[in-house]
Amino acid sequence: xxxxxxGLSHRSAPVSVLERAALNADAQVKLLQDTxxxxxxxxxxxxxxxxxxxxxxxxxxxxxxxxxLSTLLAQHSGVGLEELTPYLYVHYxxxxxxxxxxxxxxxxxxxxxxxxxxxxxxxxLARAQDLxxxxxxxxxxxxxxLRVGKRAHSETGxxxxxxxxxxxxxxxxxxxxxxxQWARGKKALVIGAGSMSSLAAATxxxxxxxxxxxxxRTFDRAERLAQILMEGDDTDVAARAVPMxxxxxxxxxxxxxxxxxxxxxxxxxxxxxxxxxxxxxxxPSAAPGEDGPGAPGGRSGAAAGAPREGASGTGxxxxxxxxxDLSAVQGTAGFSVLGEAAVAGMAAADLEQHAAWVDNxxxxxxxxxxxxxxxxxxxxLDPAADTDAIAALAATVATVGRIPERRRPEPVxxxxxxxxxxxxxxLAMPRDIDAAVHRxxxxxxxxxxxxxxxxxxxxxxxxxxxxxxxxxxxxAAFGAALRAAHITPTVVALRTMAADVVAGxxxxxxxxxxGLDDKHRAEIxxxxxxxxxxxxxxxTVRVKQLAAxxxxxxxxxALRTLFDLDPETVxxxxxxxxxxxxxxxxxx
Numbered sequence: 001x002x003x004x005x006x007g008l009s010h011r012s013a014p015v016s017v018l019e020r021a022a023l024n025a026d027a028q029v030k031l032l033q034d035t036x037x038x039x040x041x042x043x044x045x046x047x048x049x050x051x052x053x054x055x056x057x058x059x060x061x062x063x064x065x066x067x068x069l070s071t072l073l074a075q076h077s078g079v080g081l082e083e084l085t086p087y088l089y090v091h092y093x094x095x096x097x098x099x100x101x102x103x104x105x106x107x108x109x110x111x112x113x114x115x116x117x118x119x120x121x122x123x124x125l126a127r128a129q130d131l132x133x134x135x136x137x138x139x140x141x142x143x144x145x146l147r148v149g150k151r152a153h154s155e156t157g158x159x160x161x162x163x164x165x166x167x168x169x170x171x172x173x174x175x176x177x178x179x180x181q182w183a184r185g186k187k188a189l190v191i192g193a194g195s196m197s198s199l200a201a202a203t204x205x206x207x208x209x210x211x212x213x214x215x216x217r218t219f220d221r222a223e224r225l226a227q228i229l230m231e232g233d234d235t236d237v238a239a240r241a242v243p244m245x246x247x248x249x250x251x252x253x254x255x256x257x258x259x260x261x262x263x264x265x266x267x268x269x270x271x272x273x274x275x276x277x278x279x280x281x282x283x284p285s286a287a288p289g290e291d292g293p294g295a296p297g298g299r300s301g302a303a304a305g306a307p308r309e310g311a312s313g314t315g316x317x318x319x320x321x322x323x324x325d326l327s328a329v330q331g332t333a334g335f336s337v338l339g340e341a342a343v344a345g346m347a348a349a350d351l352e353q354h355a356a357w358v359d360n361x362x363x364x365x366x367x368x369x370x371x372x373x374x375x376x377x378x379x380x381l382d383p384a385a386d387t388d389a390i391a392a393l394a395a396t397v398a399t400v401g402r403i404p405e406r407r408r409p410e411p412v413x414x415x416x417x418x419x420x421x422x423x424x425x426x427l428a429m430p431r432d433i434d435a436a437v438h439r440x441x442x443x444x445x446x447x448x449x450x451x452x453x454x455x456x457x458x459x460x461x462x463x464x465x466x467x468x469x470x471x472x473x474x475x476a477a478f479g480a481a482l483r484a485a486h487i488t489p490t491v492v493a494l495r496t497m498a499a500d501v502v503a504g505x506x507x508x509x510x511x512x513x514x515g516l517d518d519k520h521r522a523e524i525x526x527x528x529x530x531x532x533x534x535x536x537x538x539x540t541v542r543v544k545q546l547a548a549x550x551x552x553x554x555x556x557x558a559l560r561t562l563f564d565l566d567p568e569t570v571x572x573x574x575x576x577x578x579x580x581x582x583x584x585x586x587x588x
Contacts, residue, residue, distance in 0.1 A: 003137060004062065005096045006069040006088055007047075007054030010110050013087035015449040019430040021077035021084065023048045024262050031055065031076040032133045038072065040065040043135040045128040045142060047103070049120050050165070050196070050260075050429040050448055051110050053077065054103075056096070058137045066090055094479050100141065101471045101478075104149030106158060110455050111168045112464065113158040118149045119195060141478070148474045155470065157463040165427060165451065166200045166258075170207070172446045172454055173256065173423045183207035186255035190214050191247060191267060193221040196260040196427050201225060204258070205235040212239045213254070215247050217261075251276035256423040259432040270436035273422070277442050280421045420444040480549070487547040487556040491540045493565050498532045 010018065023031065028046045035044035035057055043058040055073055059065030070088055074081035091099045099108070104121055106113040125142040128134035134142070152158050167179070174182035188209045190201045193216040201212055212229055216222035222241035229239035242250060251257065251272070259267055418441055426433040426447040437445045506525050510516065516524075547555045560567065 002059060002062065002093050003056070003096045003141065004059045004065045004069065004093075005054055005056045005091045005099060006066060006073060007052060008084070008087045008089065009052035009054070009108070010448075010452050011108065012089050015452060017079065017084070017087055018051060018053070018448075021053055021073075021079045022429045023053060023077060024264065027076050028127065029131065031072060032128060032131050034072055034076070035069065036133045038068045040068050043128075043138045044133045045124055045138050047100075047121060047124045049117065050427055051452070052103075052108075056100070056138060056141070058135065062092060094475060097141065097478055098471060098475045100145045101148045101474055102468075104145040105152040105467050105471060106149070107464065107467060107471070109165075110452055111165055112455075114164045114168075115149075115153055115159065116164045116166075116196075116199065118146060121145055121149070123195070137482075140482075144474070144478055148471065151474075152467045152470055156466045158467050164199060164203070166196065166203050166425075168455065169258075169425045169427060169446050169451055170203065172451065173425055173444060180207045183209050183256070185210050187211045187253055188213070189247070189250050189254035189257040190225075191244075191257065191259040191432065192216060192261040192428075193218070193225045194260065194262070197258065198225055198228075200258040200260065200425070200427065201229055201239075202232070204256070205229050205232060205237040205239075209237060209256070212237055213250050214239065214241045215244050215250065216241070217244050219243050248272055248276065251422075254422065256425070258425045258427065260427040261432055263428070263432060264430065266434050267428075267432040268424070268434065268437070270434040270440065273424070273434070273437050273443060274440055277422050277440070280442060418442050483547050483549070484544050487544060487559070490556040490559045490565065491544065494540065494559060494563055495536060497563065497565060498536060499529075502528050502532055 008018065008021065013021075023046070028048055031046055032044050035041050035055065040059040040061050041057040042060070045056045047054040047056065053073070055069050057065060057069055059069075070085065071081055073088070074084045077084065100121075102108050103117060106115060106117055109117055121142060125134065125139070125146075128138060128142075170179045170183070171177075183204060184207070186209045188201075188204045188211065190197050190204070190212060193214060197214075197216075201214060204212060212226070214222040214226045214229075216225075219241060222243075226239040226241040229235070229237055247267070251268070254276075257268075261267055421442045422444075424433055424437060424443060424445045426445065429448055431447055433445060433447065435445075435447070435449075437443055502525070505528065506521070509524065510521070543555050543559060559565065
């Protein structure tokens with residue numbers, strides 16, 4: 001049997017696909033049950049977070065396992081297999097172990113180094129144990145992954161390389177500023193009472209918000225979280241619980257809202273958010289900079305599309321002789337009458353006329369005489385000075401259909417938006433908050449998609465290299481232990497067979513020498529056993545060492561063949577070991 005993982009994450013799939021493929025708790029349970037019921041798999045575990053969905057299994061056939069696990073992921077996620085396949089990744093045996101250990105250390109997280117993934121791995125293992133879908137391999141793998149993750153955080157500075165997704169999201173809401181300064185005194189609404197929402201509530205409390213309101217579909221869980229926040233020694237935040245029906249009313253009071261529920265539909269629509277902030281932001285018509293000269297941050301009337309100075313009769317907007325339809329194009333954002341968009345494809349005669357118009361209308365006055373530019377003044381084109389340039393431009397147009405820009409396009413000015421009065425952090429997958437909220441004035445929304453974009457170029461700390469070395473060492477040690485454990489039942493079966501041979505020979509000796517006293521019988525028995533043990537000691541120790549090396553799996557088969565061991569006896573030993581290990585295994 002071999003370890004196989006098939007999955008998709010923020011590194012392989014866009015957020016839109018992850019959102020559609022997200023598995024709720026019931027779907028995860030059904031996926032586990034169907035996986036262990038499938039022919040190639042004997043064990044299974046699901047690791048599902050806000051930015052990854054991975055199915056781990058112990059399979060007896062690689063290709064059949066990949067096909068079956070991919071099909072099951074598609075069925076239970078609701079995304080068609082053909083659409084899902086391009087975003088899936090597959091890891092097998094040591095590569096699968098390396099992947100999970102890297103995930104546990106935070107190396108594969110959206111925010112490198114975040115420690116929240118350890119709790120999610122622990123939950124994944126507990127779910128598989130409750131459903132009895134995790135056997136010896138996955139129990140050992142996931143528990144070792146937890147130990148590796150804890151080692152990485154305790155022995156290195158990986159925590160400095162990143163933080164939890166909650167902290168990173170709050171930093172994005174604060175636009176990279178100090179979160180405590182930004183959060184101080186604010187009223188917070190937390191929707192959901194699961195692990196992510198609880199972390200968000202605790203983080204907000206430590207950041208100094210004045211009040212936290214917790215809303216959850218199960219009111220008892222909301223009350224329990226609010227009570228925990230109130231009893232915290234390091235905060236003095238006021239916290240209370242409300243039912244989900246109270247969210248619209250609480251949203252009108254909140255300054256910051258964090259939502260992370262398991263809902264399959266939207267929790268907050270754009271209309272509900274717009275209604276909640278109604279009256280809290282200035283009306284668009286009263287926004288500064290929209291109209292009127294001298295408005296702060298706004299454009300003057302000319303820049304906003306009003307007629308330029310001299311436009312009446314002689315300005316750029318109505319200059320006689322211009323071959324362009326200025327009324328149709330001058331309002332276009334970024335358009336320049338001197339740019340390539342204006343003259344691309346223009347015939348040579350029109351280009352010459354345009355060049356003359358630009359010289360006369362744009363600059364004004366007699367440039368060659370060094371006279372001052374006067375708006376609207378027309379001058380006379382000097383054919384001798386410009387003929388060569390015009391001919392070159394005309395040849396360029398005839399060849400490539402365009403000419404290079406003569407100046408940069410006029411800048412496109414961003415529309416004025418008021419300062420946010422409501423900050424929204426959506427950590428759910430699929431999303432809880434309508435993405436259309438991004439367009440609402442007075443609202444700042446940060447969700448999984450924007451967090452992925454913000455973290456894409458984040459630098460990693462030097463400690464990441466040290467964590468990678470830890471992962472490599474732990475993968476090698478786990479693989480060696482796994483391969484050694486694989487041969488143990490065969491070695492045990494061999495020693496059992498040897499003990500049976502010794503017992504049989506002693507019984508035969510009793511038949512031949514019935515008068516042998518107990519003292520001599522015991523000495524003979526002990527001697528025969530010592531001989532057998534010494535003969536088997538070196539081969540069994542060496543075979544365990546060889547089996548622990550890469551490619552050592554064949555030594556178990558060799559032992560069974562050389563000593564003619566009964567496969568069923570070996571299997572019985574293996575089952576007995578699994579049963580004993582399962583009884584002795586504590587909670588993750």
